[in-house]
Amino acid sequence: MKNFTYINPSSVEDASELLKQSGTVVMGGGTDLIGVLKDGLLPEYPEQVVNLKKLPGLSQIEVKEDGLHIGAEATLRQVADSETVKEHWGALSTAATSVATPNIRNTATVAGNLCQDIRCWYYRYPDILGGKIDCARKSGHLCSAMMGENRYHSIFGAAKVCETPCTGNCPAHTDISAYMEMVRAGRYEDAARVILEVNPMPAITSRVCAHFCMEGCNRNTYDESLNVGGIERYLGDMVLEHSEDFMQGPKEENGKKISIVGSGPAGLTAAFYLRQSGFAVTVYEKQKEPGGCLSYAIPAYRLPKDIVRKFVSVLENMGVTFCCSCNVGTDITLDEIYKISDSVMLDTGTWKRPLIGLAGEELTRFGLEFLIDVNNYILDRPGSDVVVVGGGNVAMDVAITAKRLGAHNVTMVCLEQRDSMPANEEEVTRALEEGVKIVNGWGPKEVLRTDGKVSGIVFKNCPQVLDETGRFNPVYDENNLLTVDADVIMMAIGQKADLDFLEGAYEVETERGRIKALEGNKTSVEGIFAGGDVTTGPATVIKAIAAGKDTAIAIRKYCQTDALEVEKAAAARLKEKLASFTNECRHNHEAAKASLLSVEDRAMDKEDLSGLDESAVKHEASRCFNCGCLAVNPSDMANMLYAYGAKIRTNMRELDAETFFAGSTRVKDTLKPGEIVLEIVVPMPSEGTTAVYDKYRTRKSIDFAILAVAGTLRLEEGIVKEISLVLGAAAPIPMKLQEAEQYLLGKELTEETAKEAAEIALKKAIPLEMNGYKIEMAKVMIRRFLGF
Incomplete structure (x- = not known):
C-alpha cells in the first residue's frame, strides 16, 4: 500500500474544498476505500484521503414531515437495527441487513454503500487472468467479460466508461460505436448524422482513409477487426445520394464572410461547417477543379472523381462559391483577400517537391x-x-x-x-x-x-x-x-508546402517550411487561420478533415457568432445510458468484406473495391462489441432507495433517485467537484404499501448479489394502484423496470399478469455467454415479489 496524507476536516465546507484538489478521495465508513488502496487493483493511488467520519450531524436517523432522513455517515448496522426504519421502511432495513458480514455492516456507511464502485469478477479474481488486465474502468479500453468469464455480469448492456479505441484512434474522433448501434437498429439516417458531426465526406474517407479505427478495434484481440470502412462507405454513399436531406444551406445568413485559400479536405470541411451555419464562404483554388489531393493526388481506381465532384456540387448548392484556376499570390494577393473577409483560412497543402541532395x-x-x-x-x-x-x-x-x-x-x-x-x-x-x-x-x-x-x-x-x-x-x-x-x-519520399503566395503578404509566421499554427489553428496574423497539410506536413485525409472542423470552430469564435450547427447537433444527440449489442456479436468471427476486382479486370478508370450491400452492413454492425464495462452495480441500499423514490441531499443541491442512481455508472461523475452527500430522504409510503427486498447470492457472508429485486406495491381490491420495481446486480446501474410498471398499473394482479410483467421486464435483456440464467432468475424473483 502506498503512502497518502490522512486529513480530518473540521466542517463540510473544509472537506468540500479539499475534495476539489486533484489526487484526493473521500472516506466514509472505511470499507469503501479498501478497493482504492489495495495494491495492484487500480493504476493510480490517492495523494490524500479526506475522512468524513468525524464530521458532526451526518449520522442521524429520524422521521420528519417529508419522510425518513438518514445521515450519510449512518452505518448499515444502525439502519438495519433502527426501529424507526423498521416501522414504515422495513424493506430498507432488510437491504441494510443483507450487506456482507457483521464486521463490514458495523463499519460501512449508507453513503459509502451508495457511492461504491461497481463490482466485477475480474476485480475480485484478477489472478485467474494472470494478473493485471486491460480493464476499461481502470485505465484500459477492453472489458474481458465480453468474451471471457461473465457469469456474474450485466444482462442489460455495458456502461461507457472510457473512449472506445476505435474512436480514440480516429483523428476526427468519430463516435463509431454509437453509429454502429443505430445501424443495427436500422436507423441509417441517424447513423449518418453521427458521422457528419465530425466528417462531412464519409463517401470519400471510406474509400481513402487509413482507418486507424480498425487498427484499434477490440475485436482484433480475438479475431478480425470490424469493417468500419465498409459500413462508413454505405452510409457515405447514402448521404451523397440524398444530400438534400443531410447537407442543407443555412436558414439565414449571419453577415460574416470567410475566405478559404485551397480546397483540400481541410478547406472543404471548414467550408461545409461554416456555410451550414450562415457564413458566406468563398474558396480560392489554383487548379481547374476543387478537391486538392482528393482530385489530383489519389488515383481514380481508389477514389472515383465523380465522388469528389458530387461533394463539391453539394457545397455549391449550399451556397459555397469556388474560384478555380485562381492562383493566390499571382491572380489575387492574400492581402486583397484578407481585406474583403472577416476571416481567412489557409489550406494550400504540400505540393512542392523536397530535394534530398541525391546525386543525379x-x-x-x-x-x-x-x-x-x-x-x-x-x-x-x-x-x-x-x-x-x-x-x-x-x-x-x-x-x-x-x-x-x-x-x-x-x-x-x-x-x-x-x-x-x-x-x-x-x-x-x-x-x-x-x-x-x-x-x-x-x-x-x-x-x-x-x-x-x-x-x-x-x-x-x-x-x-x-x-x-x-x-x-x-x-x-x-x-x-x-x-x-x-x-x-x-x-515519392515526401512533399513540402509551397509558401510563395505569402511573399509580400501579411507576416504569417512559418516554421520548418510550414505555416505555424498556434492554438485553435490561429496563425501569427489576427483573423488568419491555417489547417491541413500546410501546417503539419503530409498527413491523412481524415486528419485534415479534423483540422478543418477545428478551424471552422475557431473561426466562428473569432467572429463571435453562435455555435456552429454541427456543435449544436453533437451536443443535442441523446446518449444511451447503457450500450447495447447483439447476442451474436461474440460468435461472428469473420468480417464482411467487399469484392475486389480481379487483377485482370483492374484499370485506371474503374474502382477496385465495391461496397457492401445492406444485409452485409447490418451483419457487420452486429459484430460490434459496442465496447463498455459489463460489471454490475453492487449496492443493496441503492436498489431499495431507488424503489422507494428517495432523494439525495448534498452540500450543493437535491438529486432525485433516477439522477443519482441511474444518471451515470460512476457516482463521482454525477457529483460535482467538492460535492458531498449529506443525507438521504425517503418519502413515507402510501398506506397499504408493501415493500420487499430480495437478494440472491452464493454465500451470505459475501456482499455481492448475483441478482436482487427491490420493489414497492400498493393494491386496491386486487388492482395495482402504485408500483415501483428495481433490479439490482443486473446492469452497471440499478435497473428501474418502467415498462413492466406501466403494464401493471390499473390491472388486476393475477398469475398471468405477473408472468407477463416479468417477460416485459426482461425483454430487452442481452445475455452473455454464461449469464443467461440471470434472466430466468430475474423473472422468477419478479413473479415472487408480485406474489406468484
Whole structure:
C-alpha cells in the first residue's frame, strides 16, 4: 500500500474544498476505500484521503414531515437495527441487513454503500487472468467479460466508461460505436448524422482513409477487426445520394464572410461547417477543379472523381462559391483577400517537391507530379523499367499507377521493413498482386546515367530507420550496396508546402517550411487561420478533415457568432445510458468484406473495391462489441432507495433517485467537484404499501448479489394502484423496470399478469455467454415479489 496524507476536516465546507484538489478521495465508513488502496487493483493511488467520519450531524436517523432522513455517515448496522426504519421502511432495513458480514455492516456507511464502485469478477479474481488486465474502468479500453468469464455480469448492456479505441484512434474522433448501434437498429439516417458531426465526406474517407479505427478495434484481440470502412462507405454513399436531406444551406445568413485559400479536405470541411451555419464562404483554388489531393493526388481506381465532384456540387448548392484556376499570390494577393473577409483560412497543402541532395536527383521524376498528370488524363506509359523510391501510400499509388499504364517492371524500394512500411497493408497486398516488386531496407545513394539519361539507381543498406527514442534517424551501411536498373525513377519520399503566395503578404509566421499554427489553428496574423497539410506536413485525409472542423470552430469564435450547427447537433444527440449489442456479436468471427476486382479486370478508370450491400452492413454492425464495462452495480441500499423514490441531499443541491442512481455508472461523475452527500430522504409510503427486498447470492457472508429485486406495491381490491420495481446486480446501474410498471398499473394482479410483467421486464435483456440464467432468475424473483 502506498503512502497518502490522512486529513480530518473540521466542517463540510473544509472537506468540500479539499475534495476539489486533484489526487484526493473521500472516506466514509472505511470499507469503501479498501478497493482504492489495495495494491495492484487500480493504476493510480490517492495523494490524500479526506475522512468524513468525524464530521458532526451526518449520522442521524429520524422521521420528519417529508419522510425518513438518514445521515450519510449512518452505518448499515444502525439502519438495519433502527426501529424507526423498521416501522414504515422495513424493506430498507432488510437491504441494510443483507450487506456482507457483521464486521463490514458495523463499519460501512449508507453513503459509502451508495457511492461504491461497481463490482466485477475480474476485480475480485484478477489472478485467474494472470494478473493485471486491460480493464476499461481502470485505465484500459477492453472489458474481458465480453468474451471471457461473465457469469456474474450485466444482462442489460455495458456502461461507457472510457473512449472506445476505435474512436480514440480516429483523428476526427468519430463516435463509431454509437453509429454502429443505430445501424443495427436500422436507423441509417441517424447513423449518418453521427458521422457528419465530425466528417462531412464519409463517401470519400471510406474509400481513402487509413482507418486507424480498425487498427484499434477490440475485436482484433480475438479475431478480425470490424469493417468500419465498409459500413462508413454505405452510409457515405447514402448521404451523397440524398444530400438534400443531410447537407442543407443555412436558414439565414449571419453577415460574416470567410475566405478559404485551397480546397483540400481541410478547406472543404471548414467550408461545409461554416456555410451550414450562415457564413458566406468563398474558396480560392489554383487548379481547374476543387478537391486538392482528393482530385489530383489519389488515383481514380481508389477514389472515383465523380465522388469528389458530387461533394463539391453539394457545397455549391449550399451556397459555397469556388474560384478555380485562381492562383493566390499571382491572380489575387492574400492581402486583397484578407481585406474583403472577416476571416481567412489557409489550406494550400504540400505540393512542392523536397530535394534530398541525391546525386543525379535532377533526372528523377516527382511522384506526386506524375499522379497529377494522370488525374489530368495524361495516361502515357511512364517508362519500361520504373523504380519508385518510398514506402508510403503515395508511393504505392505511383507504383500501381505506373504498372497499370503499361510499365513492364515496377520496383518499389524503401527504408522500412515490410511490417513497418507506412503504406496500408491492403495497398501493399494490391501492389504485390499486380506484379510490383517491393524491396525493403534500402535508401537511395546515387542515380546512374548513360548518355545523359537514367539507367539505374544505387541504394545503400538501411539496417535501422528509427533511433532508440523512436525518432526518424536512419542508419546506413555504405559498404552494402544494391543497384537496380531503371529508365524512370519516381521519387515519392515526401512533399513540402509551397509558401510563395505569402511573399509580400501579411507576416504569417512559418516554421520548418510550414505555416505555424498556434492554438485553435490561429496563425501569427489576427483573423488568419491555417489547417491541413500546410501546417503539419503530409498527413491523412481524415486528419485534415479534423483540422478543418477545428478551424471552422475557431473561426466562428473569432467572429463571435453562435455555435456552429454541427456543435449544436453533437451536443443535442441523446446518449444511451447503457450500450447495447447483439447476442451474436461474440460468435461472428469473420468480417464482411467487399469484392475486389480481379487483377485482370483492374484499370485506371474503374474502382477496385465495391461496397457492401445492406444485409452485409447490418451483419457487420452486429459484430460490434459496442465496447463498455459489463460489471454490475453492487449496492443493496441503492436498489431499495431507488424503489422507494428517495432523494439525495448534498452540500450543493437535491438529486432525485433516477439522477443519482441511474444518471451515470460512476457516482463521482454525477457529483460535482467538492460535492458531498449529506443525507438521504425517503418519502413515507402510501398506506397499504408493501415493500420487499430480495437478494440472491452464493454465500451470505459475501456482499455481492448475483441478482436482487427491490420493489414497492400498493393494491386496491386486487388492482395495482402504485408500483415501483428495481433490479439490482443486473446492469452497471440499478435497473428501474418502467415498462413492466406501466403494464401493471390499473390491472388486476393475477398469475398471468405477473408472468407477463416479468417477460416485459426482461425483454430487452442481452445475455452473455454464461449469464443467461440471470434472466430466468430475474423473472422468477419478479413473479415472487408480485406474489406468484
